[in-house]
Amino acid sequence: xxxxxxxxxxxxxxxxxxxxxxxxxxxxxxxxxxxxxxxxxxxxxxxxxxxxxxxxxxxxxx
Numbered sequence: 001x002x003x004x005x006x007x008x009x010x011x012x013x014x015x016x017x018x019x020x021x022x023x024x025x026x027x028x029x030x031x032x033x034x035x036x037x038x039x040x041x042x043x044x045x046x047x048x049x050x051x052x053x054x055x056x057x058x059x060x061x062x
């Protein structure tokens with residue numbers, strides 16, 4: 001999948017924000033590594049999945 005233009009830039013910014021949030025979360029190291037790899041390998045799907053079911057989303061639901 002190719003990302004270009006302003007959409008690609010927005011996705012890059014969102015992924016950087018997601019990775020910083022993942023690394024600063026209270027999740028275990030293993031979960032941080034898995035989420036980071038998932039967001040890097042599948043940028044759009046990984047970001048959406050992290051947003052919906054990531055560690056901080058789970059804390060907000062609790």
